[in-house]
Amino acid sequence: MGKKYEVGIIGGGPAGSTCAYYLARKGVDVIIFDHTQPREKVCGGILSSTLLSRYTIPVDIIERNLNFCEVYSPTYKKIRWTYKKTHGSVSRKKFDWFLLEKALDEGAEWKKLKVNDVEEKRGRFILSTKEGEFKVENAVGAGGVNGILRKKKIGAFPTKHLSKTYDLKLKFEKEYVDEHFEDGWYLLFLDDRYVGKGYGWLVPKKDYVLVGLGCELEYKGNLKKSLKELLQVHPLLKEKIGKPKSVKERAALIVSPKTAEFFKSKHCDKNWVIIGEEGGFVHPLEGDGLTYAMITGELAAKLYIANSSFEDFDKKWVEEFGEKIVIPKDGIENFYNKSVLDFLFDIAEGKPELIDQLFEGKLELKTFLAAIKKKTEMNNSKKESDS
Ligand SMILES: Cc1cc2nc3c(=O)[nH]c(=O)nc-3n(C[C@H](O)[C@H](O)[C@H](O)COP(=O)(O)OP(=O)(O)OC[C@H]3O[C@@H](n4cnc5c(N)ncnc54)[C@H](O)[C@@H]3O)c2cc1C
Numbered sequence: 001m002g003k004k005y006e007v008g009i010i011g012g013g014p015a016g017s018t019c020a021y022y023l024a025r026k027g028v029d030v031i032i033f034d035h036t037q038p039r040e041k042v043c044g045g046i047l048s049s050t051l052l053s054r055y056t057i058p059v060d061i062i063e064r065n066l067n068f069c070e071v072y073s074p075t076y077k078k079i080r081w082t083y084k085k086t087h088g089s090v091s092r093k094k095f096d097w098f099l100l101e102k103a104l105d106e107g108a109e110w111k112k113l114k115v116n117d118v119e120e121k122r123g124r125f126i127l128s129t130k131e132g133e134f135k136v137e138n139a140v141g142a143g144g145v146n147g148i149l150r151k152k153k154i155g156a157f158p159t160k161h162l163s164k165t166y167d168l169k170l171k172f173e174k175e176y177v178d179e180h181f182e183d184g185w186y187l188l189f190l191d192d193r194y195v196g197k198g199y200g201w202l203v204p205k206k207d208y209v210l211v212g213l214g215c216e217l218e219y220k221g222n223l224k225k226s227l228k229e230l231l232q233v234h235p236l237l238k239e240k241i242g243k244p245k246s247v248k249e250r251a252a253l254i255v256s257p258k259t260a261e262f263f264k265s266k267h268c269d270k271n272w273v274i275i276g277e278e279g280g281f282v283h284p285l286e287g288d289g290l291t292y293a294m295i296t297g298e299l300a301a302k303l304y305i306a307n308s309s310f311e312d313f314d315k316k317w318v319e320e321f322g323e324k325i326v327i328p329k330d331g332i333e334n335f336y337n338k339s340v341l342d343f344l345f346d347i348a349e350g351k352p353e354l355i356d357q358l359f360e361g362k363l364e365l366k367t368f369l370a371a372i373k374k375k376t377e378m379n380n381s382k383k384e385s386d387s
Helices: 014-025 049-054 092-105 148-153 174-180 223-233 235-240 260-264 290-307 313-325 338-348 353-359 365-386
Strands: 004-010 030-033 062-072 078-090 109-111 117-121 124-129 132-141 162-171 184-189 198-204 208-216 246-255 272-274
Touching: 004 014, 004 124, 014 030, 014 092, 014 290, 030 132, 049 078, 049 290, 078 092, 078 184, 092 109, 117 148, 132 148, 148 272, 162 223, 184 235, 198 235, 208 223, 223 235, 290 313
Parallel strands: 004 030, 004 132, 030 109, 062 184, 132 272
Antiparallel strands: 062 078, 117 124, 124 132, 162 208, 162 246, 184 198, 198 208
């Protein structure tokens, strides 16, 4: 058994590194375990304006500013949703490395080791690695979708709350990307021939483009086949994707909360906390996990510094962003319904702020669905009186 540490963080992604940075800055003896860094995590790499206004990210880390999101309906209707505040597009390799180095500069220690097991003994944790055991007073689970501390404390994610993704990293000359893409990204809602409940995306970087599909884990279709077909038929993809210099296929899981109850599980106690995607903190509609990874990392660290305990973490995150993350409590299932989406595009034409409101949680899905019902009833009675 080597040196003992006050806090051991399992996972050096955005959640773990942010937590380590705030702890180390206040002199807490903190160690991060991550066997994979530096690595390119499978991710769209979109940074929200919330993240960019809360944290200082150097301009050279931002590959591209994103000033709009062009949203496509399943029948290829489109609306451009112009952001009030700029978002950013990053390479996860550079972004995560920047955050990890920042934590190390403040005095955090990093071991390029995988934690194979976590055992709690007399209020302390023993973390087992191939180089032996490490004793830590407090444990932070920041290992993402497969986080080990979550499995030990509250169990793995039920498959219902997971989505599968498949994407292509398409390398181009920088000039090609500049010529074919403006400063924005593309969100494609698709019907169940392609993804079931889910969507597609296209995100430009400096000299590459990510195009991918994500949907509920239970969907039986083949995402690789769907994407291949979409590249031939979707007007946006046909227009934008020429002949890349190289193509890399990737696949990953992402947490996609389906019910309000999902967020009610315990994330902490006095001497442990689970943050970032390991805690399930991914926006149910937008798939934004990076903002919540960094915010939960910061909140956990600041709580620990103030109280020498993580006990109040569940109260704290609910206060900070609870309302924002649990919006689909009245029916996320309906959101991916083709007719609901097409209707949304109809009424949103010329009024993209409706989408804004829906994503910001200001327009309840319930209200929106009630409006659809009313409109359908009106159409039906009109048809009846016409005939
Ligand atoms: C296809 C796809 C697209 C996405 N697009 C976006 C997007 O555009 N914008 C956005 O905000 N979010 C996006 N997300 C979500 C986002 O990627 C995650 O929510 C985010 O990475 C979570 O950060 P994290 O630090 O919690 O976990 P991670 O980034 O997953 O980092 C966890 C780290 O812990 C390490 N680790 C795990 N277990 C152990 C262990 N036992 N021992 C040591 N180390 C361990 C891992 O190797 C990893 O480096 C996307 C996800 C997917 C799959």
